[in-house]
Amino acid sequence: MYFMSNVVKVTIPNYLAGLPIPDSFGGWFRLSFRDWLALVPPTLAIGGISYVSYQTVKKAREAGQVNRAVLKEKSKVVDFIDIEDITEKASLCRCWKSKNWPYCDGAHGAHNNETGDNVGPVVVRHKENK
Ligand code: FES
Structure with missing residues:
Protein backbone atom coordinates (compact mmCIF):
# COMPACT_ATOMS: atom_id res chain seq x y z
CA MET A 1 0.00 0.00 0.00
CA TYR A 2 2.89 2.30 0.75
CA PHE A 3 4.18 1.84 -2.80
CA MET A 4 0.89 3.00 -4.36
CA SER A 5 0.59 5.87 -1.93
CA ASN A 6 4.13 6.98 -2.72
CA VAL A 7 3.54 6.77 -6.48
CA VAL A 8 0.36 8.84 -6.31
CA LYS A 9 1.52 11.39 -3.73
CA VAL A 10 5.21 11.77 -4.56
CA THR A 11 6.44 10.16 -7.77
CA ILE A 12 3.77 11.34 -10.19
CA PRO A 13 3.59 14.92 -8.81
CA ASN A 14 7.40 15.19 -8.95
CA TYR A 15 7.41 13.87 -12.50
CA LEU A 16 4.70 16.32 -13.61
CA ALA A 17 6.42 19.24 -11.82
CA GLY A 18 9.61 18.44 -13.75
CA LEU A 19 7.95 18.60 -17.17
CA PRO A 20 8.96 21.59 -19.28
CA ILE A 21 5.46 23.04 -19.61
CA PRO A 22 5.74 26.78 -20.29
CA ASP A 23 3.86 29.42 -18.28
CA SER A 24 2.78 31.35 -21.36
CA PHE A 25 1.62 30.62 -24.90
CA GLY A 26 4.82 32.04 -26.34
CA GLY A 27 6.82 29.69 -24.14
CA TRP A 28 5.79 26.77 -26.33
CA PHE A 29 7.82 28.30 -29.17
CA ARG A 30 10.94 28.60 -27.00
CA LEU A 31 11.02 24.92 -26.00
CA SER A 32 14.11 23.03 -27.04
CA PHE A 33 14.12 19.73 -28.89
CA ARG A 34 14.96 18.00 -25.61
CA ASP A 35 11.96 19.70 -23.92
CA TRP A 36 9.63 18.48 -26.67
CA LEU A 37 11.11 15.00 -26.32
CA ALA A 38 10.35 15.07 -22.59
CA LEU A 39 6.70 15.88 -23.38
CA VAL A 40 6.24 12.88 -25.69
CA PRO A 41 5.70 10.17 -23.01
CA PRO A 42 3.05 12.05 -20.98
CA THR A 43 1.34 13.12 -24.21
CA LEU A 44 1.22 9.51 -25.40
CA ALA A 45 -0.05 8.39 -21.99
CA ILE A 46 -2.82 11.00 -21.97
CA GLY A 47 -3.69 10.19 -25.59
CA GLY A 48 -3.75 6.46 -24.85
CA ILE A 49 -5.92 6.89 -21.76
CA SER A 50 -8.28 9.17 -23.70
CA TYR A 51 -8.53 6.69 -26.58
CA VAL A 52 -9.20 3.71 -24.32
CA SER A 53 -11.79 5.74 -22.37
CA TYR A 54 -13.50 6.80 -25.59
CA GLN A 55 -13.59 3.22 -26.90
CA THR A 56 -14.94 1.94 -23.57
CA VAL A 57 -17.74 4.52 -23.52
CA LYS A 58 -18.49 3.86 -27.20
CA LYS A 59 -18.72 0.08 -26.65
CA ALA A 60 -20.90 0.52 -23.56
CA ARG A 61 -23.22 2.78 -25.54
CA GLU A 62 -23.40 0.34 -28.47
CA ALA A 63 -24.03 -2.60 -26.11
CA GLY A 64 -27.44 -1.13 -25.35
CA GLN A 65 -28.40 -0.85 -29.01
CA VAL A 66 -30.75 -3.32 -30.65
CA ASN A 67 -29.89 -2.22 -34.18
CA ARG A 68 -26.21 -2.94 -34.87
CA ALA A 69 -26.14 -2.69 -38.66
CA VAL A 70 -29.33 -1.55 -40.41
CA LEU A 71 -29.17 1.97 -41.91
CA LYS A 72 -26.95 3.29 -39.11
CA GLU A 73 -26.47 6.57 -40.99
CA LYS A 74 -30.10 7.46 -40.26
CA SER A 75 -31.25 8.84 -36.91
CA LYS A 76 -34.37 6.63 -37.06
CA VAL A 77 -35.22 3.65 -39.24
CA VAL A 78 -38.79 3.83 -40.52
CA ASP A 79 -40.09 1.64 -43.33
CA PHE A 80 -43.34 1.87 -45.24
CA ILE A 81 -44.82 -1.12 -47.07
CA ASP A 82 -48.10 -0.72 -48.86
S1 FES B 1 -36.66 -11.73 -37.67
FE1 FES B 1 -34.84 -10.78 -38.25
S2 FES B 1 -34.07 -12.05 -39.80
FE2 FES B 1 -35.87 -13.01 -39.18
Whole structure:
Protein backbone atom coordinates (compact mmCIF):
# COMPACT_ATOMS: atom_id res chain seq x y z
CA MET A 1 0.00 0.00 0.00
CA TYR A 2 2.89 2.30 0.75
CA PHE A 3 4.18 1.84 -2.80
CA MET A 4 0.89 3.00 -4.36
CA SER A 5 0.59 5.87 -1.93
CA ASN A 6 4.13 6.98 -2.72
CA VAL A 7 3.54 6.77 -6.48
CA VAL A 8 0.36 8.84 -6.31
CA LYS A 9 1.52 11.39 -3.73
CA VAL A 10 5.21 11.77 -4.56
CA THR A 11 6.44 10.16 -7.77
CA ILE A 12 3.77 11.34 -10.19
CA PRO A 13 3.59 14.92 -8.81
CA ASN A 14 7.40 15.19 -8.95
CA TYR A 15 7.41 13.87 -12.50
CA LEU A 16 4.70 16.32 -13.61
CA ALA A 17 6.42 19.24 -11.82
CA GLY A 18 9.61 18.44 -13.75
CA LEU A 19 7.95 18.60 -17.17
CA PRO A 20 8.96 21.59 -19.28
CA ILE A 21 5.46 23.04 -19.61
CA PRO A 22 5.74 26.78 -20.29
CA ASP A 23 3.86 29.42 -18.28
CA SER A 24 2.78 31.35 -21.36
CA PHE A 25 1.62 30.62 -24.90
CA GLY A 26 4.82 32.04 -26.34
CA GLY A 27 6.82 29.69 -24.14
CA TRP A 28 5.79 26.77 -26.33
CA PHE A 29 7.82 28.30 -29.17
CA ARG A 30 10.94 28.60 -27.00
CA LEU A 31 11.02 24.92 -26.00
CA SER A 32 14.11 23.03 -27.04
CA PHE A 33 14.12 19.73 -28.89
CA ARG A 34 14.96 18.00 -25.61
CA ASP A 35 11.96 19.70 -23.92
CA TRP A 36 9.63 18.48 -26.67
CA LEU A 37 11.11 15.00 -26.32
CA ALA A 38 10.35 15.07 -22.59
CA LEU A 39 6.70 15.88 -23.38
CA VAL A 40 6.24 12.88 -25.69
CA PRO A 41 5.70 10.17 -23.01
CA PRO A 42 3.05 12.05 -20.98
CA THR A 43 1.34 13.12 -24.21
CA LEU A 44 1.22 9.51 -25.40
CA ALA A 45 -0.05 8.39 -21.99
CA ILE A 46 -2.82 11.00 -21.97
CA GLY A 47 -3.69 10.19 -25.59
CA GLY A 48 -3.75 6.46 -24.85
CA ILE A 49 -5.92 6.89 -21.76
CA SER A 50 -8.28 9.17 -23.70
CA TYR A 51 -8.53 6.69 -26.58
CA VAL A 52 -9.20 3.71 -24.32
CA SER A 53 -11.79 5.74 -22.37
CA TYR A 54 -13.50 6.80 -25.59
CA GLN A 55 -13.59 3.22 -26.90
CA THR A 56 -14.94 1.94 -23.57
CA VAL A 57 -17.74 4.52 -23.52
CA LYS A 58 -18.49 3.86 -27.20
CA LYS A 59 -18.72 0.08 -26.65
CA ALA A 60 -20.90 0.52 -23.56
CA ARG A 61 -23.22 2.78 -25.54
CA GLU A 62 -23.40 0.34 -28.47
CA ALA A 63 -24.03 -2.60 -26.11
CA GLY A 64 -27.44 -1.13 -25.35
CA GLN A 65 -28.40 -0.85 -29.01
CA VAL A 66 -30.75 -3.32 -30.65
CA ASN A 67 -29.89 -2.22 -34.18
CA ARG A 68 -26.21 -2.94 -34.87
CA ALA A 69 -26.14 -2.69 -38.66
CA VAL A 70 -29.33 -1.55 -40.41
CA LEU A 71 -29.17 1.97 -41.91
CA LYS A 72 -26.95 3.29 -39.11
CA GLU A 73 -26.47 6.57 -40.99
CA LYS A 74 -30.10 7.46 -40.26
CA SER A 75 -31.25 8.84 -36.91
CA LYS A 76 -34.37 6.63 -37.06
CA VAL A 77 -35.22 3.65 -39.24
CA VAL A 78 -38.79 3.83 -40.52
CA ASP A 79 -40.09 1.64 -43.33
CA PHE A 80 -43.34 1.87 -45.24
CA ILE A 81 -44.82 -1.12 -47.07
CA ASP A 82 -48.10 -0.72 -48.86
CA ILE A 83 -50.39 -3.59 -47.95
CA GLU A 84 -51.51 -3.76 -51.57
CA ASP A 85 -47.92 -4.64 -52.57
CA ILE A 86 -47.94 -7.78 -50.43
CA THR A 87 -49.08 -10.52 -52.77
CA GLU A 88 -49.47 -13.45 -50.39
CA LYS A 89 -47.51 -12.74 -47.22
CA ALA A 90 -44.49 -10.81 -46.01
CA SER A 91 -42.18 -11.72 -43.13
CA LEU A 92 -40.87 -8.58 -41.49
CA CYS A 93 -37.71 -8.70 -39.42
CA ARG A 94 -37.91 -7.93 -35.71
CA CYS A 95 -34.39 -8.99 -34.73
CA TRP A 96 -32.51 -6.30 -36.70
CA LYS A 97 -30.10 -8.91 -38.09
CA SER A 98 -31.58 -9.28 -41.57
CA LYS A 99 -29.45 -8.36 -44.58
CA ASN A 100 -32.69 -7.91 -46.52
CA TRP A 101 -34.21 -5.27 -44.24
CA PRO A 102 -37.09 -4.80 -43.53
CA TYR A 103 -37.83 -8.36 -44.58
CA CYS A 104 -36.77 -11.42 -42.59
CA ASP A 105 -33.96 -13.43 -44.17
CA GLY A 106 -33.76 -16.06 -41.44
CA ALA A 107 -30.84 -14.42 -39.62
CA HIS A 108 -32.85 -14.56 -36.41
CA GLY A 109 -32.15 -18.32 -36.30
CA ALA A 110 -28.40 -17.82 -35.89
CA HIS A 111 -29.02 -15.04 -33.38
CA ASN A 112 -31.32 -17.28 -31.35
CA ASN A 113 -28.78 -20.13 -31.41
CA GLU A 114 -25.95 -17.83 -30.29
CA THR A 115 -27.82 -16.00 -27.56
CA GLY A 116 -30.65 -18.26 -26.44
CA ASP A 117 -33.07 -15.56 -27.54
CA ASN A 118 -36.41 -16.39 -29.16
CA VAL A 119 -37.00 -13.59 -31.64
CA GLY A 120 -38.66 -14.09 -35.00
CA PRO A 121 -40.41 -12.14 -37.74
CA VAL A 122 -43.88 -10.72 -37.86
CA VAL A 123 -45.73 -12.26 -40.76
CA VAL A 124 -48.24 -10.04 -42.53
CA ARG A 125 -50.71 -11.92 -44.68
CA HIS A 126 -54.07 -11.53 -46.29
CA LYS A 127 -56.87 -13.03 -44.24
CA GLU A 128 -57.82 -15.49 -46.98
CA ASN A 129 -54.25 -16.93 -46.98
CA LYS A 130 -54.32 -18.19 -43.37
S1 FES B 1 -34.07 -12.05 -39.80
FE1 FES B 1 -34.84 -10.78 -38.25
S2 FES B 1 -36.66 -11.73 -37.67
FE2 FES B 1 -35.87 -13.01 -39.18
